[in-house]
Amino acid sequence: MFRTLYPHRLIAALGLSLGLAPSPAMAERLDLFEGEKLVLTNAVSSIEGSSGGGLATWATIGGMGTEDGIGVTGHVTGIELSDFGWRSYGVAVGIANRLELSYARQSLDTRDVGTELGLGRGFTLDQDVFAAKLKLAGDLVYGDPLMPQIALGVQHKRNLDKQVVRAVGALEGNGTDITLSATKLFLSHSLLANATARLTKGNQSGLLGFGQNYPAGSRLDGDDYSLQFEGSLAYQLSRRLIVGAEYRTMPDDLPVARQDDWLDVFAAYVVDDNVTVTAAYVDLGSIATFDDQRGALLSAQLAF
Amino acid sequence: MPAMPIAAALLLMQQAPPENVDWDEAFGVEEIAADPVTGELPVDPYVPDNANAGADPFASGKMAELFGGQEGIRAITDRLVAINLSDPRIAAIFESHDLVRLRRTLFEQFCYILNAGCDYTGRDMHASHAKLGIQKGDMNALVENLQMAMREAEVPFSAQNRFLAKLAPMSPDIIER
Numbered sequence: 001m002f003r004t005l006y007p008h009r010l011i012a013a014l015g016l017s018l019g020l021a022p023s024p025a026m027a028e029r030l031d032l033f034e035g036e037k038l039v040l041t042n043a044v045s046s047i048e049g050s051s052g053g054g055l056a057t058w059a060t061i062g063g064m065g066t067e068d069g070i071g072v073t074g075h076v077t078g079i080e081l082s083d084f085g086w087r088s089y090g091v092a093v094g095i096a097n098r099l100e101l102s103y104a105r106q107s108l109d110t111r112d113v114g115t116e117l118g119l120g121r122g123f124t125l126d127q128d129v130f131a132a133k134l135k136l137a138g139d140l141v142y143g144d145p146l147m148p149q150i151a152l153g154v155q156h157k158r159n160l161d162k163q164v165v166r167a168v169g170a171l172e173g174n175g176t177d178i179t180l181s182a183t184k185l186f187l188s189h190s191l192l193a194n195a196t197a198r199l200t201k202g203n204q205s206g207l208l209g210f211g212q213n214y215p216a217g218s219r220l221d222g223d224d225y226s227l228q229f230e231g232s233l234a235y236q237l238s239r240r241l242i243v244g245a246e247y248r249t250m251p252d253d254l255p256v257a258r259q260d261d262w263l264d265v266f267a268a269y270v271v272d273d274n275v276t277v278t279a280a281y282v283d284l285g286s287i288a289t290f291d292d293q294r295g296a297l298l299s300a301q302l303a304f
Numbered sequence: 305m306p307a308m309p310i311a312a313a314l315l316l317m318q319q320a321p322p323e324n325v326d327w328d329e330a331f332g333v334e335e336i337a338a339d340p341v342t343g344e345l346p347v348d349p350y351v352p353d354n355a356n357a358g359a360d361p362f363a364s365g366k367m368a369e370l371f372g373g374q375e376g377i378r379a380i381t382d383r384l385v386a387i388n389l390s391d392p393r394i395a396a397i398f399e400s401h402d403l404v405r406l407r408r409t410l411f412e413q414f415c416y417i418l419n420a421g422c423d424y425t426g427r428d429m430h431a432s433h434a435k436l437g438i439q440k441g442d443m444n445a446l447v448e449n450l451q452m453a454m455r456e457a458e459v460p461f462s463a464q465n466r467f468l469a470k471l472a473p474m475s476p477d478i479i480e481r
Contacts (some may be wrong), residue, residue: 004386034395034441036440036441036444037444038444038447038448051327066439066440066472068439068440068441069441097440105383139475141349141472141477142440142443142472142473142475142476142479143472143473143476144473145469145472145473185470186469187465187466187468187472188466188469189465190461190462234470236461236465237461238461239451239455239461253313
């Protein structure tokens with residue numbers, strides 16, 4: 001009796017409020033967890049909880065639901081870096097392959113270097129990410145072969161260690177990123193390409209807070225958004241296996257700790273229709289004054 | 305209220321219909337006869353045209369070769385129809401269909417697009433999928449089944465995707481709500 005919901009009015013209202021005409025294909029009702037998407041087309045869960053690659057947010061909508069369904073995903077990701085340990089876990093709901101709502105908790109374990117940073121050994125910086133993503137146009141697989149799926153996203157991040165991030169020179173403990181993504185599976189070449197523009201104030205994605213608290217009288221404004229770019233290119237080797245690389249530019253505005261761009265080389269494998277495992281080599285550069293933070297990412301996603 | 309006995313009494317009181325009535329004729333039901341030669345059911349008249357296939361064929365014969373020529377394509381389309389009929393997600397769409405005609409036109413379409421030496425004589429994608437109520441999930445199920453048929457025929461994955469790239473843009477004519 002809980003197999004169908006009627007949230008199409010909510011989505012239609014959201015679409016209208018953004019100036020989108022309601023799609024004639026809008027379903028009368030939505031089926032729960034029917035799992036009708038093609039495998040891999042829900043992508044994997046990015047470290048910010050939103051559907052995407054390992055590090056980048058894509059225009060894809062999480063969960064296996066299609067235009068007439070609701071899907072859900074859960075993920076756990078670990079990154080073993082030279083000095084830090086990164087963990088994220090989260091959930092996402094995809095409604096009518098149109099709207100994605102997600103939550104993720106990110107944790108950066110300072111391990112031994114916590115002592116040198118004056119935080120204490122094993123101190124963990126934590127952050128909550130509440131995100132929404134709305135597909136504006138296009139389709140990842142079908143329709144015009146040159147028209148990508150385009151989505152607008154909002155990622156509201158709430159750092160849970162506000163005193164620490166202020167101590168390192170960040171202006172705020174909370175921040176909101178805006179993303180605009182275009183993603184397409186170019187079937188004729190078995191290639192998936194993504195480009196994302198991100199407006200952010202985040203230092204290390206927000207784990208070191210948002211904005212910069214420059215000294216009074218400084219000519220610099222520490223409360224500006226900066227425009228960053230995320231690019232992904234992947235080759236589909238089989239229905240279940242895709243390999244690729246991602247590059248994500250990062251702002252470098254925090255005076256005390258340099259930030260470098262991020263990159264990863266990944267392979268994602270659909271173990272069965274509901275389980276996708278991602279393994280990647282990642283290079284996050286310098287984090288909190290500790291350079292050359294490279295290592296391995298392992299992520300498991302359960303999707304219905 | 306004793307509703308049942310009253311209903312039963314009314315039922316008994318009504319006049320019995322005369323025997324030997326041709327109810328099909330009385331209700332204007334026409335039986336559609338299959339063509340005695342081809343076994344296909346008639347469709348509304350249309351102008352056959354290769355453009356109805358919905359995609360331009362591949363320029364070279366390389367793809368036809370990878371699909372095993374006309375023989376291989378015939379095996380794949382027959383297998384695809386068989387998988388669809390045994391797939392509980394979409395079997396109902398196919399069960400009510402003229403499968404003889406479907407097998408022929410599907411073969412012609414694949415053969416034409418793969419440049420394996422056929423003409424497509426079927427209807428265009430909009431007309432041939434009209435009123436079937438196909439949704440995106442059904443389309444995805446069909447793609448999965450086609451992938452299975454191509455995999456079984458050992459078509460290389462990159463060639464499978466190149467072929468799917470010809471079919472994917474047809475989705476607006478096939479998916480309806």
